[in-house]
Amino acid sequence: MTPTGGTGLGPQLAALGCAALVDAMGRVHRHRSYVLPLVSPDPGSYLFGPAATLSYMPYRDDVEQASETFADFFYRAVEDSPAEKVLVLSSGGYPDVSHGGGTKLSRVANHGLAGVLADGRLRDFGELGGYGFSTWCRGESVRWGGDTVMPYAAGVTVEFGGVCVVPGDYVFADASGAVVIPRRSLTRVLAEAHQVVTEDAGFVEMIRAERNPFSGRH
Template identity: 35%
Template structure:
């Protein structure tokens, strides 16, 4: 879907936008089951999973939980703002036809709305706008900007991750431009349909195209870390003999490899060992 604002743009631009949006805007579909599994992992495990695959940084800079214990997981619905400009503001579809409300109506319990602000201190919305997100039972809201009416948004109950809070009005600085396009949010590229996972450490974007592989790596790492913590609890000492390790490079005859073998984890049944990686 391309933004309704494009109906007022030159034909060549509309054609290019439509072609891209219907072809490459989405990187694939993540099943509900895989989404749930990704949400069971920590954001640091997911970052590590992408890191060992050689992908760029996946954590959205500045997106912090608005309230303690906020946790979100869902498929990305994207919304992009651009700096305010009078002529574009005049041409923007009015009221409920605005691209931001187009994005709102695409959201549901398994979706996270990702809003790319023009600056960290600019407001992407407040209580009246986001009442609709509560009604849609949204899975979460993520922005590299700020939100206003903080107490009311917390009371709405959906997880919110943002740079900060503000009393400023958003329309003075920026305007909604496009729903469901590829955006840059907090220095990270987000495609519609990507998995968005947020916890107390921040928000991570898992590209839909590699989500299954990322889960396999990240889950394997978390299993190993639990085993190491259990061992160090029983036998206190520096963790240096087990760390650092990199997924796909654990040597079977190393102290870590030998410890894992006592738990039945070997190169034959794990992708964490040297030569056994599947990515």
């Protein structure tokens, strides 16, 4: 996998894989933490870092937020320490609509974020794939979506694919899906994930040694 984002723990999480992390989360917490597989301009990459959240809502021209730009919400979301964060975009109820593209999201590269996790579609996969950060979303779009959804709030708790994401949660995504890990639980979840991998390896050895009870019967 291409290491295109996240803190120094990124390679360790990538080696463990999303499934082991989800299993570990299930041992530590009871809430849903996983997102089903997403699409990326670089499907060999992984994404890891603390969440900087941006909430979308259905577009209305009579609310105050409609007069603000994506840039306004972006800078509120990442605050004064954008490096290695993951920009998490909620869908506003429209996961099949574009929530951004290569031009707006060039800010992610400019400010050193780990990447983007979007619960909607994005435009300009060619551009996004060349920026050097990891992008995961619902798919590519060719149509602008600003007449359907609009940025509404930044730095707030959002819903993403049925998962509650709090600013500062750690987000990991790869080709198999994504997982959201509460900040305070990261060390424990990592330890549990290593245990999951060890246990699975032991089960594989046990299965390899199994005797077929029907072998030799006629």
